[in-house]
Amino acid sequence: MRGRVHMRRDGARTRAAVAAIIATLLVSGGGLACGDADPSESPAASPRRPNVLLVLVDTLRADRLGAYGNARGLTPFLDEFAASATLFSNAYATSSWTSPSIASLFTSRHPSQHRTTKPDARLVESEVTLAEALSPLGYATAGFVANLRLEGDLGFGQGFDRWRVFKQVPVVKGEVVKEHAMRWLEDQQERAPGQPIFLYVHLMEPHSPYQPPEDLRERFATPDSEDVNLADAHAKLKTPRFAELSDAEVALLESLYDAEVAAADRALRRLFRQLRRRGFLRDAVVVIVSDHGEEFREHDMLGHGNTLYESAVRVPFLVDAPGVAEGSVVEESVSLLDVAPTLLELVGGAPESSFEGRSLTPWLALDGASRAGSPVGVLTELLPVMPGEHDDRRHSGAYIRGREKLILGVDGTARYVDLQRDPGESRPFAASGSEAARVLEADLERLREQLATRRNAHIVRGTIDAETREKLEALGYAL
Numbered sequence: 001m002r003g004r005v006h007m008r009r010d011g012a013r014t015r016a017a018v019a020a021i022i023a024t025l026l027v028s029g030g031g032l033a034c035g036d037a038d039p040s041e042s043p044a045a046s047p048r049r050p051n052v053l054l055v056l057v058d059t060l061r062a063d064r065l066g067a068y069g070n071a072r073g074l075t076p077f078l079d080e081f082a083a084s085a086t087l088f089s090n091a092y093a094t095s096s097w098t099s100p101s102i103a104s105l106f107t108s109r110h111p112s113q114h115r116t117t118k119p120d121a122r123l124v125e126s127e128v129t130l131a132e133a134l135s136p137l138g139y140a141t142a143g144f145v146a147n148l149r150l151e152g153d154l155g156f157g158q159g160f161d162r163w164r165v166f167k168q169v170p171v172v173k174g175e176v177v178k179e180h181a182m183r184w185l186e187d188q189q190e191r192a193p194g195q196p197i198f199l200y201v202h203l204m205e206p207h208s209p210y211q212p213p214e215d216l217r218e219r220f221a222t223p224d225s226e227d228v229n230l231a232d233a234h235a236k237l238k239t240p241r242f243a244e245l246s247d248a249e250v251a252l253l254e255s256l257y258d259a260e261v262a263a264a265d266r267a268l269r270r271l272f273r274q275l276r277r278r279g280f281l282r283d284a285v286v287v288i289v290s291d292h293g294e295e296f297r298e299h300d301m302l303g304h305g306n307t308l309y310e311s312a313v314r315v316p317f318l319v320d321a322p323g324v325a326e327g328s329v330v331e332e333s334v335s336l337l338d339v340a341p342t343l344l345e346l347v348g349g350a351p352e353s354s355f356e357g358r359s360l361t362p363w364l365a366l367d368g369a370s371r372a373g374s375p376v377g378v379l380t381e382l383l384p385v386m387p388g389e390h391d392d393r394r395h396s397g398a399y400i401r402g403r404e405k406l407i408l409g410v411d412g413t414a415r416y417v418d419l420q421r422d423p424g425e426s427r428p429f430a431a432s433g434s435e436a437a438r439v440l441e442a443d444l445e446r447l448r449e450q451l452a453t454r455r456n457a458h459i460v461r462g463t464i465d466a467e468t469r470e471k472l473e474a475l476g477y478a479l
Contacts, residue, residue, distance in 0.1 A: 174267025
């Protein structure tokens, strides 16, 4: 059983432990415990700065991992990885759909600041991305992405030397993404031996439509039934016509989602096996996250992008690097905003002045002491996508601090949830009903006022060509 870990963000012992992690990464070897090391990997081949691997599994709920309490055995690789890493048990995406969350991941800025909040919104060039921050440190940078929404014309490849988005429908599977990533990596290692590399890999398996491999479907999915037509169920999910879906159809869709999670896990095992053989992982910094979750009628909704309930925004967040605490669980509320500052500090870089997130390195360095501190609030947002009557959102924002959560409805109401007592968010009550809720609401208001002074003036619209638009609509995106 994992132990609960609480940490302060100050104190000489914490600072010393953080310094030790960074020193380990910059001057010595070390290695990732997930799998046997390749004996051919020589310390002499180590780059001056560590390689960085950022893996994102699209639409992956935290509660599907065994390391987060799931008992179905969907993620044996990720569970093994977590055993050698630090796991953040209360990590949140900045929104419940891809574009704003990925923009936040790369820029460490809130959706209301970077304004990449519509299907054709472009990440503006004035934003500083993680790839741009790593390049001056000598990194070669590349991203391989199965989600065609993240095309380079919309700015998502900003700062990357190589940005490959696969625009096929059905979307490409992890094996294809892996092969292209490895091909680039091999070429890069031959061209510039010893140069540190930042590699971003984005898998798409758990995103609808759910089409898992047959062996995983047989193992995890509900058996075929004459009462359920999968094509019809997917059509209702895409349109969307959620109210028309029967309980049996929802059960089938959810079980297929689980099988796709297992498929993503298997693809990651194969990716890491090849990266290890290439020596990439010997002293690497590795982060595994997701951009949002998926709902299966927990609150009468399906899919994502409509609410900010835990099922839609609580995501896995795993960090591994030489010197970090292995197998520990950190309960502090954290955000995708924190990924970029953390990675930069771990490789010896300085945070960008525009970043809103914080480095989580103090939570990665354990010396056995209890380090409880005041929790920091985490904001997740869901801004308007479609005009007027096409607005299907239920929520506009949520603010989480510790195990307290404030959910803001699109009608302006604020509902308070005690996640400790009500983890399923089944009994939210009006924020005016308690002093704790009113304090949370006041803190959120102050935060929003501060963020408003540091945001882009307006949304910049990009161009989506007709072919890409058609493919996105086939995946259920409203454009």
